[in-house]
Amino acid sequence: MDTTTASHAALTSFEPLFTNETSEFRHPSDVAGRLAAPGGDGSAGERRALLPAGDVTFLFTDIEGSTRLASGLGAERYRVVLHRHRALVREVLRAAGGVEIDTEGDSFFVAFHDAAAACAAAVGIQTALRGAAWPDQDGAPLRPRVRMGLHTGEAWPSAGGYATPEVHKTARICSAAHGDQILASAACAAAAGLPPERMRRLGDFELRGLPGATELVQLRAPGLPERFPPPPVRPRRHNLPHALKPPVDRPDDARELDRAFAVSRMVTLSGLPGCGKTTFARAWARKRLSCYEHGVWYSKAGPDLGKALLDALDLRSEPLREPMRTVIDHFRDRQALLVVDGTDQLGAERRNELLLLLESCPDLHLLAVGRRPLDLPGAVKRALDLPSSGVGAAMLAGFCEDRGAPWTAADCRGLAAAVENFPPALLALADLVALASPQAALRRLRDDPVAVLDAGGRFREAIDDAVAAISGPARAVLLELAGRERGASVDEVLDLCRQRDGSLEALVELVDAALVVIERPAMDQAVYRVPAPLRWLLAGPDAEPGPAPLTAGFAERLVHPVAIDAPRLKAVA
Incomplete structure (x- = not known):
């Protein structure tokens, strides 16, 4: 030729x-x-x-x-x-x-x-x-x-x-x-x-x-x-934002996330505001770059999820075509990790789009980050537990550093332990600690914990948002558990709730929302407990220290969100 x-x-x-x-x-x-x-x-x-x-x-x-x-x-x-x-x-x-x-x-x-x-x-x-x-x-x-x-x-x-x-x-x-x-x-x-x-x-x-x-x-x-x-x-391997300062190392949480991805391609990571979900997810994803041939990609969840993903991936929208279809074609033959932040704000239609994306792309892994886990078939749920004492102290020291205070994690360890390393409480204490000292804040906390934690109203606002987001049955179980300083086993939860329908599901919901922590004594049942700062706030300023019946102020604040949620209230009755 x-x-x-x-x-x-x-x-x-x-x-x-x-x-x-x-x-x-x-x-x-x-x-x-x-x-x-x-x-x-x-x-x-x-x-x-x-x-x-x-x-x-x-x-x-x-x-x-x-x-x-x-x-x-x-x-x-x-x-x-x-x-x-x-x-x-x-x-x-x-x-x-x-x-x-x-x-x-x-x-x-x-x-x-x-x-x-x-x-x-x-x-x-x-x-x-x-x-x-x-x-x-x-x-x-x-x-x-x-x-x-x-x-x-x-x-x-x-x-x-x-x-x-x-x-x-x-x-x-x-x-x-x-x-x-x-x-x-x-x-x-x-x-x-x-x-x-x-x-x-x-x-x-x-x-x-x-x-x-x-x-x-x-x-x-x-x-x-x-x-x-x-x-x-x-090659462009990721679009993860560069952290302004080194993130707090959370090895236990990282191992939990690794174990979750070993059994599923979709993992949801949830936790309270201020617990460091986004920072932790980005840091974990960055360390996994070598595991994914076609990179790690981060996107905020938006009203139009497909368009948000196109923007994050630097892809152009195609005329007369749904953005998510373009995203699916992009990932179809690629081994990649996608981190989507704020998935608790997604409606049912957008959540189904994420499911379609995973079903269409066999080598794609998805980490969904939000205050609440995604309820999708096949998803493994992981909630950020209360930080360990070292991590909690480092978080508080980091908050203080953001405010120009020189306190170290060692300086903050006692104060962080006093609030059980509860992230919203750590964040609420940061202003006082930065202006005074960890020791001064600890003394004031012992005198009047609610006044110290809620001085600016942000702690109460964070808790109100978290409580408002859970179902009526979950609020009812939280109401019962908050009166038990040492927590309760599953059997005790069922007894407390008088075998109310949905009590176990409500307990799972509280764990997912990080409003209840799990403690596992050796050779015994797990104990479910409301963190102390949450009990202090909801019990009101007149509550006596130690185990005590619920005060009227606590009941009014917790039951009121249930009362305005008519469909869920019926499920509790």
Whole structure:
């Protein structure tokens, strides 16, 4: 098969992409031919009128190792190779309607009205180069190995060329390719309508001098090589925000999360406000980068979950297509971890979208972070337990550091232990500790715990929000448990609640919401207990220390949210 026939066959293999009735495709006689025609005046105005505008696909090509090739061949034979290379490239460009913008040495810069035509031209050029005769060295042909980069973006001609970042992006994509390889941006592949069998997704990469990440694909065609080394640019492996300061290490919680992911691809992480859910989730995910070939990705949950994920992944929305479908296509063949923060705010429809995403992407893992766990089939629930004494002290010291106070974790250990390392209480104490000292705050806490914790009203607000979010049965069980300083076993909970329907489910809900902690004495039943700061607040200022019956103030505050929740109240009765 001669060179012309081979390049024509390559173009034909892309013919369904090459013919696009809605494109602005122009025959070479109307574009490239006129630019080179002797009758044309060659003016800048005529050139601008013929250059593609709007959605333009750019092609950059150059010969890999051209200096080494020229040295090996010598000046005369290299001129023959360069002339033949240029002739073959221009022959294919004329057939594909490409507009040659610039040629320098062994490089070409070309613009196309149609992305499919540009992809077909790139394949045609590689096929023609592989089928041509070339000088040899010691019996081996010294064929030029050309690397190519394609990208589609909005561009408008100016002064006979283009002044747009899209041109720089195309040049960077070409630099990322190897000899004989065609790389394209995902935007170009989408504009060309490339089917999966005509491309191989390589992942997201950071191109030098350009913001964000660019997804690269390798074009595939019969007769072209398939295997290449990774692109010589840094892959984008995550979008996790960089912490302003080192997070508090929580090894026990990290191990629990690892165990959860060992049995399920979907894990929900819940906890009270201020407990460090987001910080912990990001730190844990960052340490798992090596476990996921295609990276770790973080997104806030929003009203339109699909759009929020597109923004987090730097993906473009597609016309007439649901954003979540684009996200599913992105993750379908990728091994990745997705962290979605704030999932307790998602409605049923959006939660089902997350389930569809996991069902459609077999190698995707999901960590859903929120105040409440997601109730989805197959999800493993993990609540951030009360921090250990060391972690709680470090958290309080960190809150103080944010306020400019120099207290260390060792300084804060006694005060943190006094509030049982309860995160909302630690956060509530931070202002006083920063202004006074941990010792002064501890003395005041012993005198009047409620006044100290709720001095600014934020502690009560955090607890009110947490209580308002749980069901009526859970509030009723919390009401019973709060009167028992040492907590209760499951049997005792059932006795306290008089075998009320849903008591066990309500207890699970309280654990998920971190309003009840679990203590496991050796060889005995687990004990479920309301943390002391929560008991102090709800029991009111007149409560006596130690085990005591519920005060009227406590009952009024806790039962009132139940009373206004009519459907759930019926379930309690």
